[in-house]
Structures are given as structure tokens and as C-alpha cells.
Amino acid sequence: MTTKSSDTVVTIVGSGTCVPSLKRSSCSVLMTIAGVNLLFDSGPGTMHRLLETETKIFDISYIFYSHFHPDHTGELAPFIFATKYSDENQRQTPLVIVGGTGITSLYEKLKSVYGQWI
Numbered sequence: 001m002t003t004k005s006s007d008t009v010v011t012i013v014g015s016g017t018c019v020p021s022l023k024r025s026s027c028s029v030l031m032t033i034a035g036v037n038l039l040f041d042s043g044p045g046t047m048h049r050l051l052e053t054e055t056k057i058f059d060i061s062y063i064f065y066s067h068f069h070p071d072h073t074g075e076l077a078p079f080i081f082a083t084k085y086s087d088e089n090q091r092q093t094p095l096v097i098v099g100g101t102g103i104t105s106l107y108e109k110l111k112s113v114y115g116q117w118i
Helices: 046-052 076-085 103-117
Strands: 002-005 008-014 028-033 036-040 060-065 096-099
Touching: 008 046, 028 046, 046 076, 060 076, 076 103, 096 103
Parallel strands: 036 060, 060 096
Antiparallel strands: 002 008, 008 028, 028 036
């Protein structure tokens, strides 16, 4: 579902839960404001669903996390990995990741597990 208002577009990328579904991916919302793409949450299936909206991972400037349940953060590590290692396109602008208390710890723990891959 996509909603437009002047220069703002909101697309529900995933509206599901942690329960696997062929119809709905886990939570994710794409908001485009004045040409800047903001992603809110990135549950499993987000990157696939973004491609269905013709949005590449390199088009995302910001990822915001509402909280740290796996159905909201499950694709953070694969997203960073794909951004870093894709030959198809390279990121032209920095990716900014924003979240509440614990986001830095989450990122550091991902780095401790995946090392150079993150």
C-alpha cells in the first residue's frame, strides 16, 4: 500500500509479524520525503519487498528502528552486508542507522559476530 501527500510518499513494505507468511513480510515502512528515502524497521523480507517497489538498498539514506525485536531488525545485518559487498551499485551517500537506547550495542555485537562482513 502506498500513500502520497505532496512530496511525501509512504509505502508499507511489510506489515506482518514474526510468523512466516507468503502474503506479508515482517514490519517495514518506506517513507520518501523530498526525494530522501527513510526506512522504518527492517524485518525479514524487507530487501526483497523493497525491490518490488523498485527501491534499491543504495537508495535508502536512513534506517530507523522502533525497537529491537527480530521481526523489526532481522534484516539489519544482511542489509549492511549487501550494501558493503554488492558489485551492482555502490552507496553514494552514507547509511545512517537510528534507534533508541541499545542501538550502538546491537551494532557492536553484530560486528563482534560478523567481523569484517559488517
